[in-house]
Amino acid sequence: KVETKVLEGKIVGLLFSVESNKSCSTFVNKLLGIYDEIQKISTAGAGGVGFEVVFVSGDTDEASFKQSMKKMPWLALPFDVKGATTAKLARRFKVEVMPSLVLVDSNGTTLLSRYGYSLVTRFGSKAFPFAQEHIQDLEKVEDQNASKLPVELKDGTHEHRDYVIRNDGSKVSIQSLQGFKCYGLAFVAHWYPTARAFVDKHLIPLYEQIRARHGKRSIEIIFVSDDLNYIEFMEFFQTMPWLALPFQDRRTELILSTKLNVQSIPAFAIFDGDGKLLFREGRSVILRHGLRAYPFTPHHVSKLDVIQRKRASKLPADVKHPQHEHTLDLVRDWYDNFGMFVCDACLDEGNGWFYHCERCSWDLHPACANPKFDLQKSASTYFRCYIPGANIFKKMLKLQPKETST
Ligand SMILES: [Zn+2]
Ligand SMILES: [Zn+2]
Known part of the structure; x- marks a missing residue:
């Protein structure tokens, strides 16, 4: 038995693993090396932040649990034949697969990442201390060296x-x-x-x-x-x-x-x-330029953006639409989600310039305001129809956040 005090000031990795699974043992072997490296680079003794792993067993019998423990230099939650603690923690951290490594901050309250498996697999001990900005820096380097x-x-x-x-x-x-x-x-x-x-x-x-x-x-x-x-x-x-x-x-x-x-x-x-x-964010490129965006090189797409900006500058600054009582203003990148919007007339998404009512947050494709205002030469991929009362459905179509990595 170890007092939980030893975890104070340390980033804790909750290792969800099960002895009988091959992926788990492969990952545990990998983590052993990374754990040693992190112990060397962490400065826990000097008042900095340390690192500890706690094994959360998915084993259903004590023999397997003990077998797992033999290899591990770190701590473990006591074996529980019913697996109640494991189940509770898995629910708490939305762990769905084993192996998983959930990283919790040194104060024990902040979740650093549910996806420690991915972080240590990709970056090894360099991922330590797992802060979001640090991981983003590593990702930038990774992007530059992106393999095929x-x-x-x-x-x-x-x-x-x-x-x-x-x-x-x-x-x-x-x-x-x-x-x-x-x-x-x-x-x-x-x-x-x-x-x-x-x-x-x-x-x-x-x-x-x-x-x-x-x-x-x-x-x-x-x-x-x-x-x-x-x-x-x-x-x-x-x-x-x-x-x-x-x-x-x-x-x-x-x-x-x-x-x-x-x-x-x-x-x-x-x-x-x-x-x-x-x-x-290729979706916004496709919504903005359709077929013409091919072959999607940044140079080609930025040329199209320039052409589109010129065309947009010739559009009327505001319009009226039969489905909306207020005047709509021409805007772009209203939302920070790569400039995505949902058109309230045709219910389809769009990107780039659109007409907008600030009071009601009512949005409209330029092409839905007037087919002549189409900012894409080829409009064949656009779906257009007028549905009265479209507002009701707008909420359903809004982008929904997904669980993120950090
Ligand atoms: Zn539309
Ligand atoms: Zn309005």
Whole structure:
């Protein structure tokens, strides 16, 4: 027995692990090395912050628990055959998979990250002391050294998966994904209407038109599911003409969304043919420029932005719309969410310039104010119709925050 006092002034990593699981033992072995390194670099003795791990066992028998403990130089919660403490902590920290490492601040009150597994897997002991700004700095370096995308799609825990899947269940080797002009990762889920709308109204037409115009190797998209279960995943995947990460591989989904800082869905990250990240917020680029944004190089997109700004400068500064009693002003980037808005006339999303009533927070695509005001040359990916009383649905369509990495 150890008094909990020894944890004072230390960042604590709650290690959720189970002896019989291979991924868990692989992670524990890795953590052993990292733990030693952190002990060397931490300055607990000098009044700085230290690091301690507490094993929260998922074992159902005491023999396995003792077996786990043998390897571990750190502390553990006492074994409890019913696993009540483990279950309580897992609920408290929303731990759904093992292994997991939940990092709690040295004052014991602040959650640093639920995704310590991802942090130490990616950054090793460099992740210490796990503060958000520190991790963001590491991520910047990581972005600069981003390896080729197909490698990132490999199984986060089991090195042996080297494929993604088609919606008929057949496998496509990651090796064969080399040589596309660009790649997109679509973080979407069937349960969320905005995500479904983004896929149906924007992404599928875009994908089909790009491939029709620029050939089969022009773009490949991989569906990274945030669905609640396999049935919903498959139902949604059936509507998509592209590939997907196997639904079972939650770990890779977690690593990708952590790495790309996906804070809400839908999200669409775009990479070039070498796997270099072009746009983290590719959805806004697509909503702003549609098909013309291809091949999504920052240089090309910024040229389109300049053209669009010129066109917008010729639009009337305010308009009236039959569905709204007040005059609407031309604005852009009203919301900080990469300039996304939901049009109250057609209920579809938009990005860039739009007409806005400040009093009522009522938004309108320029093209929905007048088809001549369309800021995109090709408007074919836009869905437009007038639905009276659209306001009621607006809340349902608003972006919903997702659990974040830190
Ligand atoms: Zn509209
Ligand atoms: Zn108004």
